[in-house]
Amino acid sequence: MMSQSLKGWIIDLDGTVYRGKQVIDGAAETIAYLKLIGMKLVFLSNRGNISRKMCHDKLLDMGLDLSEEEILLSSTVTARYLQKREPGCSVWVLGDKGLADELQVAGLALARTPEKADWLVITLHETVTYRDLNQAFRAVRHGAKIIATNADKTFPGDDGDCIDVAGMIGAIVSSTGQEVEIVIGKPSAIMAEAALDVLGLPPEECVMVGDSLESDIALGRNAGIRTALVLSGSTEREQLEAFDFSIDYVWDSLADARMLF
């Protein structure tokens, strides 16, 4: 059985564990079961506009008691990346407050003015104003390099799809003519490595479970990690026909993970 060599689970959150404010049927029980049988788990999300603490509290409100250490958001990984590669740099944020929190938790300094920033860090900004865009624009015009937590185009909001980080990035890139240096979020190797680091396992002993072909499944393929697509989120079964590489498992939801055992 393939599951014999399986020790680590990298699990997406939005569309895989919960949808909106609701835990997906069977997800909580499956997570508990995987832990019970000794699997190592890490939850890997492209959300970059919240901190791990905010995510932890949100999950707790939904009845899911994960530890902060089990949660890796693109904000977390972005903060760690900058802290490791650019220690002492100062950052300016175009994005919601959660990202600034996460950057500060990692020990990074927020620039006092846009003009003084070494890096502009972009994520979703759900209350963005012209002033915010203009400050980010000025940071780049004064030499800040651009890093983005992720580059998702849309996310499912309560009243339909909403403009996501790609919109914030597009505003700054198009007006400054400067490209993004690094996009941290899935499917990047940076996110895969961060997850494997937390698990302390080699890729071939892990599986990436998620609802997105472009981020979750692509990350698994790129990193040599087994892939499991769940149809509880943004992907419909019909889309698989046009998909050009194989997926190890296709499940209706995370609950089907138990079929492996």
Next chain:
Amino acid sequence: MMSQSLKGWIIDLDGTVYRGKQVIDGAAETIAYLKLIGMKLVFLSNRGNISRKMCHDKLLDMGLDLSEEEILLSSTVTARYLQKREPGCSVWVLGDKGLADELQVAGLALARTPEKADWLVITLHETVTYRDLNQAFRAVRHGAKIIATNADKTFPGDDGDCIDVAGMIGAIVSSTGQEVEIVIGKPSAIMAEAALDVLGLPPEECVMVGDSLESDIALGRNAGIRTALVLSGSTEREQLEAFDFSIDYVWDSLADARMLF
């Protein structure tokens, strides 16, 4: 003398006639002189976020009494373009109120919801919010085509350069994956034709005067209109060395236009 065949003047506003809230030295007198000797004038600006009425009033506050008919903004030309090419279409605006005013003056209907719009019209939006960006995003996701009054990247604000229309366009294009169908502003042929229409003259009897190589001088070259660069705005004399086509006249400011006579 070249000026013998010269009957029409197409004159840029920002950086040519005024800078900030100040009329440029000698501009008012030169305009009066050109009118006195029988020249036809039209003032052609890439500003798309104000209406002609707003522009007229602003010029009046500065002591310049031009008629609304002499003023052509990219908002005016965008409104006329849609009214002529897409009569009966409904529009959604991502931009300041002046554009919506100008579209309505031209008889265009504003869509009640983003989802019902045939066209998304983008211009500078100096009070843009996430909600505005999201509504524009939804208009395009529901089938609206994109037209932009202009595509300028920056404009000079009171406290430095500011993010301009290119930022608004970039936000929507990057998040929807849909390109802009038409950019109306200078140096487009659409703006040149609109100006020549107002003057009622062929291109060879006109001169385009402006401070921008990319918009004013390029428009003149593309349309077969003589060009006069003024150094009272965004262009420095040093930049001319790297410029790859000839300019008919280079003046310190509009006041030098009198040297032609």
